[in-house]
Amino acid sequence: MSDKTKAGFALAVLFAINTMNFFDRQILGAVGELIRIDWNLSDTTLGTLGTAFTLIYAFVGLPLGRLADKSSRKIILAWGVFVWSALTAGSGLAQNFPQMFAMRLGVGIGEATCAPAANSLIGDLYPASKRAKALAVFMMGLPIGIALSFLVSGYVAKYYGWRAAFYVAGIPGVLCAIGAYLIKEPSRGTTESHNVGGLKREGTPSQRFLNTFLSPNVDRTIFGESPFWLVLSIPTMWWLILSGALHNFNMYAIGSFLQSFLIRYHKLEVSDAGLISMVVYGLAGAPGLLLGGYLGDAAVKRKKNGRMVVSTIALLLSAPFVYFALGRPPKELLGFTILMGLGVAAMYVYYSTVYSAIQDVIEPSLRGTAMAIYFFAMYVMGASFGPVGLGFLSDFSTKRAAVAAGVTDFSQQALGPFRAEGLHSAMYIIPILGVLLTLVLFAASRTITKDMKKLEDWMKKSATEV
Helix, strand or coil: CHHHHHHHHHHHHHHHHHHHHHHHHHHHHHHHHHHHHHHCCCHHHHHHCCCHHHHHHHHHHHHHHHHHHHHCCHHHHHHHHHHHHHHHHHHCCCCCCCHHHHHHHHHHHHHHHHHHHHHHHHHEEEEEEHHHHHHHHHHHHHHHHHHHHHHHHHHHHHCCCCHHHHHCCHHHHHHHHHHHHCCCCCCCCCCCCCCCCCCCCCCCCCHHHHHHHHCCCCCCCHCCCCHHHHCCHHHHHHHHHHHHHHHHHHHHHHHHHHHHHHCCCCCCCCHHHHHHHHHHHCCHHHHHHHHHHHHHHHHHCCCCCCCHHCCCHHHHHHHHHHHHHHHCCCCCCHHHHHHHHHHHHHEEEEEHHHHHHHHHHCCHHHHHHHHHHHHHHHHHHHHCCHHHHHHHHHHHHHHHHHHHHHCCCCHHHHHHHHHHHHHHHCCCHHHHHHHHHHHHHHHHHHHHHHHHHHHHHHHHHHHHHH
16 A cells, blocks of 8 residues: 555544534534423533533643554544443433533543644644645534534434434444544654654653744743643644634534534524534535635745635625624624635635644744644633633523513523524534634734744754654
């Protein structure tokens, strides 16, 4: 089997794993409104289920990122996908909120293996000139997994109940685990222009890498040899981490409450809301990812900060699309679907541009660690606040609408008629944060050229000293 075939097989398996990754985590968003009604929950409490997943995902991701830099990445993936698939299926057995909370914690632990190991593998399977396209293919699992989750889960929940929606994820997960085990593990750093992979120091970053990025006036003793400090010594990483927090707040807020918004505000049944969500939040992301990967690779050949420029422009366009989509009146579904779909498509450009930009400024033996740090920050500071934050804003706006109508009973049943208005008002936080995200990405575009040049110079020097 040729190296190209091995890389293609590995990428296909990684795509399938990522598809199940997002299929499984999105099931809760697809059937959350039914669970809320069944268990008489507030929007804040419902959002907490998403927060449970993201917090454990972030904290466990750090040691798993280091493990991905030192151990077999395919074995890590194989065990991870098996664990999260089993616990996703087990979520259908939950009889109350605490049990579901515990199951989502377990799913988060399993899924935390995916991003560091898979991104590290892709970095060693494809050279920099093809990496954004490969990452775009891998990240296609995000919109496709989400689209399938909304479609399948909405249909299953309508005819068989929300519990059955969790059961269907088990068998595909086992098949993906087997596929991960069959991947041929590549050597680290072999696709770089100045190959430093296979060196004895692999997995033990050199202090020289740190010295490349720090000013002579900075006290290096506080950084030591810690791989985490080495990653955080790169200025661009700070902007990318902040961008990840803002972006994931929005994406997880939409994923958690889009279905509920369509059911409440646009008066749709769960299956019909699933179809619209599939298009808007799932399928619309595919062209955004592919176009982002293509434009990102083309732009970086002309200017080193090309990927960040593409990402900045895309996110600048997304905010007004989302804003005007939310402004469509109830049951005006065509306008909402087109505008929201365009907004989400532009938001998906972020993944294929920013993820590859991280690899542009990180040396090969630190990529798993870098992705773990990035994911930790964007999930703790962003994704964990998205569901519960939007849920809190929804509850606040709901009570305010009830008070304005003269209601004094704030029980969940009494607040029911005002939940559509409350959630609608709360969702305007998404375009507001989108504007702030654009400014952060612009700042990253101003630092990445210098950081990429420093990495290239360091790798050239390292190659000549071996």
